[in-house]
Structures are given as C-alpha cells and as structure tokens.
Amino acid sequence: MGSLTKLVDILNRHAPGNGAYDTPIPGVKLLRSNSPTMPMPVVYEPTLCLIAQGRKRVMLGTTTYVYDPARYLVASVDLPVTGTVIEASEAAPYLCLVVDLDLAELSDLCLRYPVQDQNDDVPSAGIALNDTTPEVLDAAVRLAALLDTPRDIDALAPLMIREILYRLLMDPGNGILRQMAAADSRLNQIAKAIAWLRGHYSKNCRIEEIADVAGMSRSAFYAHFKAVTSMSPLDFRSQLRLQEARRLMVAESMDAAGAGFRVGYESPSQFSRDYARMFGDPPAKDASRLRRMAQASAARP
Incomplete structure (x- = not known):
C-alpha cells in the first residue's frame, strides 16, 4: 500500500x-x-x-x-x-x-x-x-x-x-x-496588523493607524499588506465584517440590520450591497438559505 x-x-x-x-x-x-x-x-x-x-x-x-x-x-x-x-x-x-x-x-x-x-x-x-x-x-x-x-x-x-x-x-x-x-520580518509586521484588524474590524480607522500597529510607513505597509493578503487593508476589514455578520445572522438569528450595525456598518444599504457582492444574495435571503441547509443537514440520520 x-x-x-x-x-x-x-x-x-x-x-x-x-x-x-x-x-x-x-x-x-x-x-x-x-x-x-x-x-x-x-x-x-x-x-x-x-x-x-x-x-x-x-x-x-x-x-x-x-x-x-x-x-x-x-x-x-x-x-x-x-x-x-x-x-x-x-x-x-x-x-x-x-x-x-x-x-x-x-x-x-x-x-x-x-x-x-x-x-x-x-x-x-x-x-x-x-x-x-x-x-x-x-x-x-x-x-x-x-x-x-x-x-x-x-x-x-x-x-x-x-x-x-x-x-x-x-x-x-x-x-x-x-x-x-523571524520576529522582525515584514511578514510578522503585517501579521501584527492583521491580528489588530481581527480584534477591531468594527472600528472605523485610517490606514495610517493600522500602519502604526505594523511599525511601517503608510506606503510600505500598503504594498506589503496587499502582497500578503491580495487585498487592501480596508477590503480585508470588509471581508472580516461580512463574515462575522453572516455568522451572527445564521448562528444567532440576528436580523440583517442588527448584524450590519454590530460589525460596523452605519448604512444598511451599503451593508446589503457589500454583502450581496461577496455572498451572491442579499443578507436576509442568504442567511435564510443557510439556516434551511443547516436544519436539513441536522435532520439527516
């Protein structure tokens, strides 16, 4: 074998x-x-x-x-x-x-x-x-x-x-x-910024603030962050927000407006547009579909 x-x-x-x-x-x-x-x-x-x-x-x-x-x-x-x-x-x-x-x-x-x-x-x-x-x-x-x-x-x-x-x-x-x-590597500097973003994704912040966490200049931070993650820091934050909002709606049955507000969105329409762009459906429709799938899976022997 x-x-x-x-x-x-x-x-x-x-x-x-x-x-x-x-x-x-x-x-x-x-x-x-x-x-x-x-x-x-x-x-x-x-x-x-x-x-x-x-x-x-x-x-x-x-x-x-x-x-x-x-x-x-x-x-x-x-x-x-x-x-x-x-x-x-x-x-x-x-x-x-x-x-x-x-x-x-x-x-x-x-x-x-x-x-x-x-x-x-x-x-x-x-x-x-x-x-x-x-x-x-x-x-x-x-x-x-x-x-x-x-x-x-x-x-x-x-x-x-x-x-x-x-x-x-x-x-x-x-x-x-x-x-x-390597503690002083560029990758570890970006990792510090990513850890900070994961803990503060609902906060509105400037790129300079995140760059300070990484200990890098704004331009160097932006270039290295995009090389590591394939997205900008703000796009990265948006993905974290939307994933958490989806979890809140599916696992905790929170409504779309409440979930969007919880993760940092001030505009429900912007939240709905960003959500549909990422997941393919508006928040309520997507969450309802996922809950039905979870219930069907749990009901199988």
Missing part, C-alpha cells in the same frame, strides 16, 4: 462523515466532504493543508489557489478566504489533513538550520502552494497513523509534527515559513 493510499484509508476511517473533525493530536484536524461544495468564506489561520483525496479551490482577494494530493497549501497568517471543494464524490470523498503551524517550533528549527540569501524585503503572498514531496507525505502518514494507536500520541506526535515542519522549511519554495519565524 502506497503512502497516499494509507493516508486516504486513515482519514476515511477517522472522518466518517461530512465536516471537520478535531483529533486527539493537538493542532491536527481532519476535513471530509462527499460532494463538491458551494463557496464558503472562512478565515485560514497559519496551517498546513495536505489533501489526501479530491481537490479544492481557495480565493484570496482576486488570487486563486487550486490544490490536491500533488500540492499542499501553507497559510502563513490569518486570512479571510473563500474555499470550495471542487472534486469529491461518495466513492472518493475529499479528505484533508490540517496541521497548525507552531511558531515556536518553526523559530527553533530556523535557528538550527539557517539558509543563506533570504530576502525578507521582497513581499510574499500569505498563501503558498508547493509540491507534496515523498518525505512530507511519509511524515504526514505516520502522524495520522497515531490516530490508530492513541497511547503513542503524547510521546510521538510532537516528534512527527516537528519532522513535518522541518521538511517544509527545507523546501526552497517555503521561504514564507522562515519569514513567519
């Missing part, structure tokens, strides 16, 4: 139905979908996404990323994206192993295994795709296999996660990970 076949078998057994599954391994979860999905806005935190079966498309701003078992995705900072499973079926479901990127481990590995000629002044996108090497895949299979022997997790999972991070760092295409681990 090849490594990829082993990974499919393990994920199939430990993620038996559609959805996301937390695992006993800290920082590791499994994703499954038995069919293609509608575009779904989510926030990617720093993670490795390794697909065992199927294919997924992710939109970050205006940039599209498509990955599958041959290519893995790395997200380096918190990013609002729209994800769509584009290849999946009952016979061959979409299966994905997600591993959180541990900054402390990355920093230690970078110090132990430095590289030359790293240019941190070149803006890097916050998402990267790279070829899934046999070494990365083999380490991922051994990590996932611990789900079959839970008594071994405490002793062995940290070692296997560290090996995966090492394999990623040694890939020349993953300079983004070394930027994550």
Whole structure:
C-alpha cells in the first residue's frame, strides 16, 4: 500500500462523515466532504493543508489557489478566504489533513538550520502552494497513523509534527515559513496588523493607524499588506465584517440590520450591497438559505 493510499484509508476511517473533525493530536484536524461544495468564506489561520483525496479551490482577494494530493497549501497568517471543494464524490470523498503551524517550533528549527540569501524585503503572498514531496507525505502518514494507536500520541506526535515542519522549511519554495519565524520580518509586521484588524474590524480607522500597529510607513505597509493578503487593508476589514455578520445572522438569528450595525456598518444599504457582492444574495435571503441547509443537514440520520 502506497503512502497516499494509507493516508486516504486513515482519514476515511477517522472522518466518517461530512465536516471537520478535531483529533486527539493537538493542532491536527481532519476535513471530509462527499460532494463538491458551494463557496464558503472562512478565515485560514497559519496551517498546513495536505489533501489526501479530491481537490479544492481557495480565493484570496482576486488570487486563486487550486490544490490536491500533488500540492499542499501553507497559510502563513490569518486570512479571510473563500474555499470550495471542487472534486469529491461518495466513492472518493475529499479528505484533508490540517496541521497548525507552531511558531515556536518553526523559530527553533530556523535557528538550527539557517539558509543563506533570504530576502525578507521582497513581499510574499500569505498563501503558498508547493509540491507534496515523498518525505512530507511519509511524515504526514505516520502522524495520522497515531490516530490508530492513541497511547503513542503524547510521546510521538510532537516528534512527527516537528519532522513535518522541518521538511517544509527545507523546501526552497517555503521561504514564507522562515519569514513567519523571524520576529522582525515584514511578514510578522503585517501579521501584527492583521491580528489588530481581527480584534477591531468594527472600528472605523485610517490606514495610517493600522500602519502604526505594523511599525511601517503608510506606503510600505500598503504594498506589503496587499502582497500578503491580495487585498487592501480596508477590503480585508470588509471581508472580516461580512463574515462575522453572516455568522451572527445564521448562528444567532440576528436580523440583517442588527448584524450590519454590530460589525460596523452605519448604512444598511451599503451593508446589503457589500454583502450581496461577496455572498451572491442579499443578507436576509442568504442567511435564510443557510439556516434551511443547516436544519436539513441536522435532520439527516
């Protein structure tokens, strides 16, 4: 049995139905979908996404990323994206192993295994795709296999996660990970601004204020922020607002006007226009559709 076949078998057994599954391994979860999905806005935190079966498309701003078992995705900072499973079926479901990127481990590995000629002044996108090497895949299979022997997790999972991070760092295409681990890197300056925006998305603020959080000039901040996120700081804030408004309407049954006001919109008409532009339908119609889908899913045996 090849490594990829082993990974499919393990994920199939430990993620038996559609959805996301937390695992006993800290920082590791499994994703499954038995069919293609509608575009779904989510926030990617720093993670490795390794697909065992199927294919997924992710939109970050205006940039599209498509990955599958041959290519893995790395997200380096918190990013609002729209994800769509584009290849999946009952016979061959979409299966994905997600591993959180541990900054402390990355920093230690970078110090132990430095590289030359790293240019941190070149803006890097916050998402990267790279070829899934046999070494990365083999380490991922051994990590996932611990789900079959839970008594071994405490002793062995940290070692296997560290090996995966090492394999990623040694890939020349993953300079983004070394930027994550460098406290004074441009990427980490942008990460500080993103964290601030996630905590203050409902606040009206000027770009200069966000640039101050990053410790950069307005022009440098704008250029690096757009390189990392594929959108302007204000567009980024709008996506955070709209995603939270959608959650409030679906999960907490808040009306559209209340949700728009809660996330920082002063104009209901502007909120409705921005919402329809992002999600395809006006707020109330979209939220009603999602609640019906959730109820139908919950009613299935």
